[in-house]
Every structure is written in C-alpha cells, then in structure tokens.
Amino acid sequence: MTQILSPAEAPPTPRSLPRIVGVDIARGLAVLGMIAVHTTSAEQIGEFAHFALSGRASILFAVLAGVSLTLTTGGTRPPERLGAARRSIAARALALFVLGLVLTQLGSPALVILTTYAVLFLIALPLLRLSWQRLALAAAVAAVAGPLLSFAIRSRMTSPDVAGESARFEMLTSIDGVRHLGSVILLEGTYPVLTWVPFLLAGMAIGRWGLRRERVGAVLVALGSTLAVLGLGGSWVALNLFGGKDALVAFLDKSMPGEGVQMLSFMLRSSGPGVVGTDPWQWMLTSTPHSGTVFEVVGSGGIAIAVLGLSLLAAGIAPRLLTPLAALGSMPLTIYAGHIVVLVLVLRSESFTYSWALPVSFLVVPLVFATMWRRYLGRGPLEWALNKIGAGAARLGSRPAVS
Structure with missing residues (x-):
C-alpha cells in the first residue's frame, strides 16, 4: 500500500509549470523596492522616489501573491478538486506566519509583512474556484468596503498606544495579547488585512484571466493607469476642490495654531x-502610502497592476538584459528574509557607520546572489523549504491506492 495523489488532486508545483518571466521581473522590482525603502531615506534618494516606493512596492508584492496563487492552482482553469492545493497553501501560510514572527523578533527596523501575507493566503482558500469575473468584482467591492469598514470599526475603538504595529510572539502569551494580535493583523497594523485583501483579490483575478493572452501587458498598463488616476487623482480633487484640505488644516491648527498648512503638507508627503485617523473623517480623502483609504487602495493597486503590465512588456523586449531581476523575482522569500537578517546584523555592528555602500550593497548583492544561485542550484533555499512543507501537507489525507 502506498500513499499517492490522483492527477486531479495533485497540486501543480512551480517547477512543473512554465515560468512567466514578466511576473518574476515584477516580483524582483517589488523586492528591490522594499529593500530600497528599508535602507535609504527621502534625503538620500529624493523625496519623490522614496514616496513613490513607500508602501507601493509591498502592494505590488501582494498583487503578485494573488497572481501566483491562481497560477499554481490551474491558471485560467482551476482543477475540479482543490483539496490538496488548499492543504498545501494553508501549510505554507502557517510557515510564513511563523517566519514573519521570527523576523520581527530580531528587532529589524523594517516592518515585516509576512504575517499579513499568511492570513491573506488563508482568506484566499475558499475563493480559488471563482472565475476571474467574480474575483475582479470581489476585489472592487473590497477596495471600497474594506477601508470604509475599517474606518467604521476603528471609530468605535480606543486609539492604539502604538501606531502601525507588527505581529509579535509575545502577543500569543495571553488572551488579551491574542485579541491585540488579531486587531493588529486585521485592523491597526502597518499591513492591515482588511484593507489589503483587495490587492490579493486583484492579483487572483488577473491570474485567472490569464497572463498568456495577446497584448496582456498593454491591457494591464491601461487598466492600472486608469485605476491610478481614479484613486490618486480622485484624492487630489476631494482634498483641493471639495474642502477636504481646509477641514484638515483647521483640525491641525487646533493643536498647533498657524502650523496646519505646513503640517498637512508634510503629512501628505509622508508614509502613514x-x-x-478617524477624527476628522476627512482623513479618508487622503491617498498617502500606508493610509489604507479607498483612494490609496485604488490608486496604489492601479500602480501595481501597471507595473506588472510593464514588466510583461519588458520581458518580451529584453529578457536577457533582465535575467538578474527575473532570477531575484524567482526567489523573493529568500531575498526578503535574507535582507532583513543581514540588515539587523549590520546595524548591530559596533563599527557600523552609514554610507552609500549600505543601500548599494543591499541592492546589488541580491541580484548577483540570485542570478548565480538560480543558474547553478535552481529554486531559492526558502522557496525550496516552503515547497517541501506544502508538498507534505498536500499528501495528508490522500487516499491510499492498491499497489
């Protein structure tokens, strides 16, 4: 007697599927963008560049996570039986959650996003059968309803002592801690699930729609650009033409008379x-990175979709030139976790003094490492480990076959 999976039940593995180079390129850009934010400041790379990368690189990664979920569960046609695939995804989510807690425990200045990704993967499990049309509709509804529901719930809660927390191991040591952990993950953390669900759903819709279609890159660029204009442009209109900015300036002037205009200008150029905040409600008209408003979700989500489209176009124009970026994008977990560990070690070194060598090294070394590892060893080490965990979980519950 041996334990096997039927062909319909066996989840496809990344190695058995032809890779879409444009997706790897986009994923590589997302990882490099997050590294750049973690190792530089607005003064070093320019206020606009830092503002453009903040939040949006991680959103691109979340959209691509949704794309990957659908690509590895049948692409445009999900298999009839998804039990094994769901067990695999759930096991990987648990591993990501634990890894996220471990990386946070190291004390890195970079806020770790993996716990949010893990919860998003679990949320996706019952949605894997949905068509791209239903996934797109769900993403649209969540983009509006998620931020509004978050605002409504938080309006009735006491303001947190610390803004933008990350999940930590010590939150699991008491009932109150677990409640706080749930609030951080779902509502009040830097990457709250309630306002990040639309990004995953959008990626899933794109993956189900199909990335091998003719002119897919151009379509995604057009769609993403339209959403970016609607989100970011809509915020500008609401703030400047419908009194949103005046209301916020008046509110800020109450605490610092005469400084409201300057304070608001600074806040609108900074990451949240x-x-x-829930007072006044006009904060919901902003679209700054990590603000979690409808305008930010739509606008930044649109930017992520457009970048994916551009990456698909670039892959068709200069695939060899972009090989290092695609290699990095094929092992994002390894590079992401690795850069956090190294960053902690560097910053704790007594001989550390900041120079441009830090961000340059953190951007160049991963490209070289990923290129060489991919060429000679294949899958990244953490990707390999996660694949083993998922494959083991997929075999659980499989029916025995008579040998």
Whole structure:
C-alpha cells in the first residue's frame, strides 16, 4: 500500500509549470523596492522616489501573491478538486506566519509583512474556484468596503498606544495579547488585512484571466493607469476642490495654531502607519502610502497592476538584459528574509557607520546572489523549504491506492 495523489488532486508545483518571466521581473522590482525603502531615506534618494516606493512596492508584492496563487492552482482553469492545493497553501501560510514572527523578533527596523501575507493566503482558500469575473468584482467591492469598514470599526475603538504595529510572539502569551494580535493583523497594523485583501483579490483575478493572452501587458498598463488616476487623482480633487484640505488644516491648527498648512503638507508627503485617523473623517480623502483609504487602495493597486503590465512588456523586449531581476523575482522569500537578517546584523555592528555602500550593497548583492544561485542550484533555499512543507501537507489525507 502506498500513499499517492490522483492527477486531479495533485497540486501543480512551480517547477512543473512554465515560468512567466514578466511576473518574476515584477516580483524582483517589488523586492528591490522594499529593500530600497528599508535602507535609504527621502534625503538620500529624493523625496519623490522614496514616496513613490513607500508602501507601493509591498502592494505590488501582494498583487503578485494573488497572481501566483491562481497560477499554481490551474491558471485560467482551476482543477475540479482543490483539496490538496488548499492543504498545501494553508501549510505554507502557517510557515510564513511563523517566519514573519521570527523576523520581527530580531528587532529589524523594517516592518515585516509576512504575517499579513499568511492570513491573506488563508482568506484566499475558499475563493480559488471563482472565475476571474467574480474575483475582479470581489476585489472592487473590497477596495471600497474594506477601508470604509475599517474606518467604521476603528471609530468605535480606543486609539492604539502604538501606531502601525507588527505581529509579535509575545502577543500569543495571553488572551488579551491574542485579541491585540488579531486587531493588529486585521485592523491597526502597518499591513492591515482588511484593507489589503483587495490587492490579493486583484492579483487572483488577473491570474485567472490569464497572463498568456495577446497584448496582456498593454491591457494591464491601461487598466492600472486608469485605476491610478481614479484613486490618486480622485484624492487630489476631494482634498483641493471639495474642502477636504481646509477641514484638515483647521483640525491641525487646533493643536498647533498657524502650523496646519505646513503640517498637512508634510503629512501628505509622508508614509502613514497603515491606517488613517478617524477624527476628522476627512482623513479618508487622503491617498498617502500606508493610509489604507479607498483612494490609496485604488490608486496604489492601479500602480501595481501597471507595473506588472510593464514588466510583461519588458520581458518580451529584453529578457536577457533582465535575467538578474527575473532570477531575484524567482526567489523573493529568500531575498526578503535574507535582507532583513543581514540588515539587523549590520546595524548591530559596533563599527557600523552609514554610507552609500549600505543601500548599494543591499541592492546589488541580491541580484548577483540570485542570478548565480538560480543558474547553478535552481529554486531559492526558502522557496525550496516552503515547497517541501506544502508538498507534505498536500499528501495528508490522500487516499491510499492498491499497489
């Protein structure tokens, strides 16, 4: 007697599927963008560049996570039986959650996003059968309803002592801690699930729609650009033409008379803690990174979709030139976790002094490492481990076959 999976039940593995180079390129850009935010400041790379990368690189990664979920569960046609695939995804989510807690425990200045990704994967499990049309509709509804529901719930809660927290091991040591952990993950953290679900759903819709279609890159660029204009442009209109900015300036002037205009200008050029304040309600008209408003979700989500489209176009124009970026994008977990560990070690070194060598090294070394590892060893080490965990979980519950 041996334990096997039927062909319909066996989840496809990344090695058995032809890779879409454009997706790897986009994923590589997302990882490099997050590294750049973690190792530089606005003064070093320019205020606009830092503002453009903050939040949006991680959103691109979340969209691509949704794409990957659908690509590895049948692409445009999900298999009839998804039990094994769901067990595999759930096991990987648990591993990501634990890894996220471990990386946070190291004390890195970089806020770790893996716990949010893990919960998003679990949320996706019952949605894997949905068509791209239903996934797109769900993403659209969540993009509006998620931020509004978050705002409504938080309006009735006491303001947190710390804004933009990350999940930590010590939150699991008491009932109150677990409640706080749930609030951080779902509502109040830097990457609150309630306002990040639309990004995953959008990626899943794109994956189900199909990335091997003719002119898919151009379509995604057009769609993403339209959403970016609607989100970011809509925020500008609401703030400047419908009194949103005046209301916020008046509110800020109450605490610092005469400084409201300057304070608001600074805040609109800065990254938020994950969600906006609930008083006054006009904070919901902003679209700054990590603000969690409808305008930010739509606008930044649109930017992510457009970048994916551009990456698909670039892959068709200069695939060899972009090989290092695609190699990095094929092992994002290894590079992401690795850069956090190394960053902690560097910053704890007594001989550390900041120079441009830090961000340059953190951007160049991963490209070289990924290129060489991919060429000679294949799958990244953490990707390999996660694949083993998922494959083991997929075999659980499989029916025995007579040998």
